[in-house]
Amino acid sequence: MTKAAATKAAATTVLSVRGLSVRFRMRGGRHIAAVTDVSFDLAAGECLALVGESGCGKSVLASALLGLLPGNAQTAGSAVLHGGGDPVDLLAADERTLARTVRGRRIGLVPQSPAAHLTPVRTVRAQLAETLRELTGTPRRELRAATEAAAERAAFPLGHLDRYPHELSGGLAQRAATALALVGDAPLLLADEPTTGLDRDLVDRTADELRRTADDGRALLMITHDLAAAERIADRVAVMYAGRVVELADATSYFGGSGPRHPYAQGLLEALPERAFTPVPGMPPELGDLPDGCAFAPRCERATGQCGTRPPFDGRVACHHLEEPGRA
C-alpha cells in the first residue's frame, strides 16, 4: 500500500463527525437510541471500517450521513463534510442541498446489493453515461470516451459495458456499482455492507478495489460486519455496540499486534472461525431500553459494580476494565 500517499493526504480531513446521535420517535412517546454520541475524523486516502453486530446502529449512521433517515428520526451533533467544496453539516443541510450538491457529487455510495441498485432494463453503458451527464455535464460527443474511462477506473471490463445487470456476475455487478459511485469524483465514498453474501475471493476483490479508490486520495467509510474484509483494507477500525463507538483503533494493532482492548471488540474478533470460534454470550440490548451504565456489562465477564456508570470514551476505547495491552 502507498504509505507515502496516505501520510501526505492525512492532513486533509474530509469528514468530521462530532457527537452524532440519532433517535427514533416511536408510538407512545418512546424513543429508540439508534446512534449515540459518535465522533470520528476521516482523512483523504484513509479507510475507516465501522464494524459491529446487526442492529448496532451502523446502517442508521450511514443513512444519517446521506440524509436518508425516515420522518420519525431526530439527530443531534454534527457531521461536517469538508471535501469537494465549502464545508457543509450533513445533519443540518436541507434535502435540496443534499440532493443537488452532496449525494453522488461529494459522497459516493457503494450499495449493499449492486444487483438491486442497478436499473435492470438498461445497459451498464447507458447508466454510466446518464450519471456522467447528470453529475459532470459531459457533452454528448465526449460521453463515449468518458464512459469508458469511468468504467476503467473501477476495473470494469469494457467488453461488458453493453450488458444488462442480470447478465453480469456478482463481481462485475459490484464493479459496475462502484464505477457509478466514482463518477461524481466524490472525495468521500460510503460503502454500506459492500461484501455481504459474496464469496470469499469476491470479497477480497471487492475490498481491494475499494482500497484502490482510497489510495487514489478518497476517504472511504466502510460499514460492515465482515471482519475479514475490514482487516484486508482498513487503516482504522471503529467498533460499534448498542449505538456507541466503544473502540477506535489502528487496524494493524486491532487485528495483529496488541489486539483489541475493549472486551466486546475482543469477543467479536475471537468469534471468527480462524480464532476461538466462540460467540460473545447473550445478545445485544434493546436500543429502546438501554441500561444507564455500560451497555455491554450484562454480557461482559469483567463487569463489576463500577460498570453501573457509563465509561467515558477517551478517543480510543470506552471501558472501566481494560486489560494490559499485548494480552494476545
Add this chain to the structure above:
Amino acid sequence: MADTVWRTHGRTRRSTRTLRVRASAVILVAAVLAVLLVPPLVHLDQQAVDLSQKLLPPSWEHPFGTDDVGRDLLLRCVYGLRISLLVGVVAALVATVVGTLVGAAAAALGGWTDRLVMRLVDVFSSVPHLLLGIFVVAMFRPGVWPVIASVAVTHWLSTARIVRAEVLSLRSRPYIDAAISGGASRLRVTTRHLLPGVLPQAGLAAVLMVPHAMWHESALSFLGLGLPSHQASLGNLVQSARGSLLAGDWWPTLFPGLLLIVPTLAVAGLAGAWRERLDPRRRSELML
C-alpha cells in the same frame, strides 16, 4: 448529554398525506351516514313532483336545486348515492370473492387448469367491459340485481389476475419450502401462508373496485340499460338532466356528477394509505 438539542428531519410529506387520508375518511363516513340515515329519518318523498318548483337553481331551500319536474335534487342525490353505493359494494364483494377463488385455484392447481382458466380470463378481458355488461343486463328485466351481476361478471377478472400472480410469487418464497419441510400439508400451506398473504391485496382490490363499479352502474344507467328510470341512481340522474344541461341549467348534472367523483377520489386516498401499510416494514417506522 442531558441538554442534547434534537433536530427533526422532515423528509416525508407526512402532514399533507395525513390531511388527505383524514379528509378522505370524513367524506366517506359522511356519505355512508347520509345514505343510511336520511331515508329512514327524513320523511320527504323524493318522488314528489311539483311543477311549480321545476328547475330552480341552488338556494337555501333546495341546496342542490330542483329537477325538471320540481323534485328536490339534494334528496334525489342522496337516494341516488344510496343505490349506486349498494350496487358498487355488492358487485365489488361478489367480484372479489369470485376472483380470489378463481385466481387462487388457478395458481394452486397449476398445469393445464391454470392455463385454461387464465386463457378464459384473457378472452373475457379482451371484450370491452361495457359491451359485456350490456350483454348481461340485456338478458334480464331492468332492476338492481341484473346491474350488480353485470358489474360483477366484468370485474372479477382483474382480481383473479392479481391474486394468481400474488399466490405464485408467495409460493416461490423460501418460507413455503420451510413449511413443506416442516410437514405442512397443501391445505395448511394454503390456509396458513398463502391466503393470509393474498387477502390484504384482494381486500385492497375490492375497495378500489367499489367506485369502479359505481361508475359502471352509472354508465349503464346513463345509456338507459341500467336501473329503471324512476329509481334515482346517480347515472339516471345525470341521464335525465341531459336536456336541461343543453338549456343552460347546470345543477342537475353537476351535483350527481360530483357525488360520483368525490367519493372516488376519497377511496383512492384511503387505498393509497392502506397500500403503504401492507408493507410490514413500514409499520415499524424503524430501520434495522
Add this chain to the structure above:
Amino acid sequence: MLDLKNITAGYERGRPVVREVSLAVAPGEAVGLLGPSGCGKSTLARVAALLHRPDNGTVTLDGALVTEWRHRAPRAQRTTVGVVFQSPRLAADPRLRLREIVAEPLRATGRQIEVRERVDELADLVGLGGDLLNRRPHEVSDGQLQRACLARALVLRPRLLVCDEMTAMLDASTTAALVAAVERYRRETTASLLAVGHDRTLLERWCDRAAEWTELSG
C-alpha cells in the same frame, strides 16, 4: 444417513445447474460442501431436503430410496430433514410472530400439546431470550430471525440438518452462536449435518470434512 448418487437437477429443461453429483453423509457425520456462488450447491441442498425433484440420479435417506418430493413425499420422510436457508427475511412468514414460526411444524403435524415446552426448550438452545418470541420478523434483526429459523428447523428433531449458507449474512458472533447451537443439538441427538457454504475457514472448522464442489461431479 444421506446418499446422493449421480444427481442431475435444474429448473429449465435441458439446462441443469447440477450435473452428475454424488455425495454421502454418514450417520452422525457433519459434511461441509464448499463451492462458489451460483455453482448449484443450493439446488443440491434443496434436493437433499426433498424440496426439489432431481431430473436424474437417486437419493437415499435413512436407508430408504426417495421417490417423491415436496408435498408428495411422505410426511415422516420429509420431517427427517430440517433445513435452514441463507436469508432469514425470505424464510420467515412476515405475518407470524417468532413463537408461531418456531411452533409451526409442530402444529402442522398435529403435535400442539408439545408446543409450549418444545418452543421454550429451543428458544433456550438458540439463545432467543426476553420477549423476542412475541415479535414479528420486521421487529428483530437478521441474526435474531435466523436463530428463530434454526429453532424451527430443529423443532421436529430431524435426523439430518441441511444448512444452506446459514451464516452468510451474519456477523462473526452470531455465526459462532448459531454453529454452537447446531453442534449442541447434534451432540444430544447424534443427528447428521450437511452445511453448504463458500467460507472454507468456517466449514473446515465446523465440519468433520469439507467436500469441494468441483470434485463431486462425474
